[in-house]
Amino acid sequence: MNRNHLVCVTGGSGFIAAHTIRGLLERDYRVRATVRDLSRTAKYSFLNQLDGAGDRLELVEADLLQPGSLREAVDGASTVLHMASPYTINAEDPQRDLVAPALEGTRSVLEACRASESVSRVVLTSSIAALTDEPDSNHVLTEQDWNSTSSLSRNPYHYSKTVAERSAWTFMEEQRPGFSLVVINPFMVIGPSLGPSLNTTNQMIRDFITGVYPGILDINWGFVDVRDVALAHILAMERPEARGRYLCAAENLHMRDVITVLRDGGYGRNYRLPSMDLTGTAATMFVKLLSWTQPKDTGTYMRTHLGRHLRYDNSKIRRELDLSFRDIAPSILETAEDLVRWGHLPAPGTSR
Template structure:
């Protein structure tokens, strides 16, 4: 009966992972920024098995030693706490420092805890590439080397955080081993009413936020598959290195068509076709009027199609991915339930 520490317990992926760990009989110790507002994490303590096997502990990403108490006596750690926002006022302070220093602080706490055997870090495809190239099939060997504090700063934070984790393993040589899960855009039903950044893409399409159908191709993955990937990375002895975690790609036009078929009340789906050469030029020019992170994302992704090889995660962990069309439908139904979109 192992005890697993999950950092950032209230997060979209982390909460699904905790639910799965409890369902499989694990004891879970989740970290939260504050215990002062029990209502903020009541959805976790209400999970089946939580009363007997879930403990919440305060910890702060930027405070060295803050995770010592949470990790003490744990057999493994899932480090999932990291900011996820596309545009911020100060990329260094708001994105890079929490991601990088937080990762190092967690690993240092793990190194001080003799019981920890494995750490699984939630990285991202953002650490693999920030400008997809259809002529290149991405694998675990690829790294994002183009992002910076001004170009796709969120992507930069994820790449720097994962690099810091592998550098720690190389220089400190701790007793535990490290596995990284690199999901693409994570969507699906949520355990809370909070609208996460990835599902907000679908909500924005439904609510008419986009000026038209852009030449964007997304790699989506279901949050339930990502949660399972983390648990399998704990349970599979031979798991090692990085794992790309993504379902099939889908264009914005295909997503809009699928959403139209769901007949969401009050939907204002885009119809203007900007997914062509002229439209892409117009969108890239318009991108300079957008917040920094959004603008750089559009300039580096419009007109580009990501290709990637997920055979390693399927082979090593035995993971198979849900049909992304079902994930989109489930996500929209769930957002309707929480009141983010119409019925």
């Protein structure tokens, strides 16, 4: 029975982690989730309201930079899902705010798991950021690709995810611990949130709707629904044959496609969806020039992604984990509805 298996999830209140916890509880697992500060009960109350949480969810306080607290968190767990990691584009101090927590946190979790006699598998949440920070229109990304261009000064978030994942694989090679490692590399994760906080990708959808973007840019993303990402982690945990990295993305959509889905779904009237076409060669060059007026890391991201066509192969995760992805258009609309529900976006027909 799954009730005999304890799963530890780090960063339990996170967007993806919360859905993963719900999925684990639905499959009858016992879950121990780490949070930063147990005294902030209001922030985590939604986790305690999940079905099954009353008798199978334990919240514990743990600091990723303090290995001692992590050892207690993983003690007795058969699997650890390491999902806690900072996600922000413009960091005041990239080393302090992004790289150190991601890198040292991953090492601390792995060290804690090595010290435990119970852990048999670790599933790490990585990112497309560890594959590339400047898509090549002529190259199809696979699990063999690694981001080799990011740094503290160039797309530091991408850099943090890359060094954290690389350090995990180095740890496995050098230490040869008694557990296996599987890595999930999601692309742009959207969908309904179980908690009230606004995650970075859903904020992008809100920004589309509220007129933050001056026009439709020549940029595309690989989207994936948060519920599919959560399921990918659980399947990677459950299947003994799961190995290596898994690129996790459902569909590739251009910004124009996303705007069309939102407009057709009723978010055009009374909102401020962009309509100006800035996708041509000259317009893209102009927007890249304007990017120098943006916050540093936003500007860098624009210059390394505008005018490039992202291509990828998700056959490994479909084949080995037997994962079928949701269609993304409904997920985009569910995201918008969820933004309204949590108060991050004015409801249709209200003043804005």
